[in-house]
Amino acid sequence: MEQEQINKLAQKFLEGTATDAEQKMLHDWYDGINTHEELPVDGEALRLRMQQAIANRTAKRRPWIKRLAAAAAVLLVITAGTYLLQRNKPVQTTKTHPYKEDAAPGxxxxxxxxxxxxxxxxxxxxxxxxxxxxxxxxxxxxxxxxxxxxxxxxxxxxxxxxxxxxxxxxxxxxxxxxxxxxxxxxxxxxxxxxxxxxxxxxxxxxxxxxxxxxxxxxxxxxxxxxxxxxxxxxxxxxxxxxxxxxxxxxxxxxxxxxxxxxxxxxxxxxxxxxxxxxxxxxxxFMEDAIAWKDGMFVFNNDNLDNIMRRLSRWYDVEISFSTDKIRNNEFTGQISRHEKLSEVLKMLELTDAVHFEIERKKIIAMP
Known part of the structure; x- marks a missing residue:
């Protein structure tokens, strides 16, 4: 599928206007890139974003989760230049950096x-x-x-x-x-x-x-x-x-x-x-109250302070903010609780609204 077509489908998905057939095309494309052993940088980033934006198809869907699919799912890459959506606004991002340490999921x-x-x-x-x-x-x-x-x-x-x-x-x-x-x-x-x-x-x-x-x-x-x-x-x-x-x-x-x-x-x-x-x-928004039971983190305009408390409990790490200014940054999206901590942090970092360092059992959040 051509990049231009991928971008158009992704945009319609964000707007909640993609038909069932178009959503299936997007799913099939995502499954296809997921099978490659090596991916270009933009393809790898897009794979990370799709993990958040596309609902887990093996989980039971509930009526209220439709609001999440219809909303602009944060962190979904919509162009080859790695543009993301944070609070419904496109943001040019930088590449994430590797972490010296990591933490396994609960x-x-x-x-x-x-x-x-x-x-x-x-x-x-x-x-x-x-x-x-x-x-x-x-x-x-x-x-x-x-x-x-x-x-x-x-x-x-x-x-x-x-x-x-x-x-x-x-x-x-x-x-x-x-x-x-x-x-x-x-x-x-x-x-x-x-x-x-x-x-x-x-x-x-x-x-x-x-x-x-x-x-x-x-x-x-x-x-x-x-x-x-x-x-x-x-x-x-x-x-x-x-x-x-x-x-x-x-x-x-x-x-x-x-x-x-x-x-x-x-x-x-x-x-x-x-x-x-x-x-x-x-x-x-009911889905964020039950998603943990189904193995997901779901955020709906949640501020960073709230998100980091959840990560702290699940990954057994301490949280530190270099400045209080970023505590109220809001994010919407979802990701599996079975991912390593670094994968969750990478997705948040791709908004360029926050960055992280991991020092042993401590996460430092900074602008």
């Missing part, structure tokens, strides 16, 4: 602490039974998931609480004894009983997690985060509650949840601030 790893204080490193433990508490068997499945399997006997009188902690650079999936599925993001923890008894199913969360709650009208599921309770019956939602974020954000995808006597509907987000104020956002 992996599935976590530590399980049983009620008696015994700790189990889940990533290094063998598949199969890890222990038994009351009427519940604790298993590590063949897929690497932690599962609590009840034997359907009457619940024991003594309730045993367990805790799963993911470190920086870790994530893990848990199936609770009631069948509820939990995806735990990096630097997070979940405190829960080995058996749910009584009229409520209570768990405590720090950090971030995505929940698919098993329906039980007789026993509401309650997620406690700091002094905020998220009450549900059976639903899909994400809670982001890192201590270094300005608000606790609960994003609802299916069903209904109640927070501070406010009932959320699918596609809405509740934001609770540290001073007690809160608001319901009726039309938030």
């Amino acid at each position: 992996t599935n790893k976590a530590i399980l602490t049983l009620y008696d204080g015994t700790t189990i490193e889940l990533d290094s433990s063998k598949n199969g039974a890890l222990g038994k508490q009351g009427n519940t068997t604790i298993l590590k499945t063949a897929g690497g998931q932690l599962a609590y399997q009840s034997n359907d006997q009457p619940a024991s009188q003594e309730v045993h609480y367990n805790k799963v902690v993911t470190p920086r650079g870790g994530q893990y999936q848990i199936m609770l004894p009631d069948g509820t599925k939990v995806w735990l993001n990096a630097e997070s923890s979940l405190y829960f009983p080995a058996e749910f008894t009584g009229k409520e199913r209570n768990v405590k969360l720090t950090g971030e997690a995505y929940f698919e709650v098993a329906h039980n009208a007789q026993a509401p599921f309650i997620v406690s985060v700091a002094d905020v309770d998220v009450e549900v019956l059976g639903t899909h939602f994400n809670v982001m509650a890192y201590a270094d974020e300005h608000a606790i954000k609960t994003s609802l995808f299916e069903g209904a949840v109640k927070i501070k006597d406010n009932l959320l509907r699918p596609g809405q987000q509740m934001q609770v601030y540290k001073d007690g104020r809160f608001k319901v956002v009726t039309d938030p």
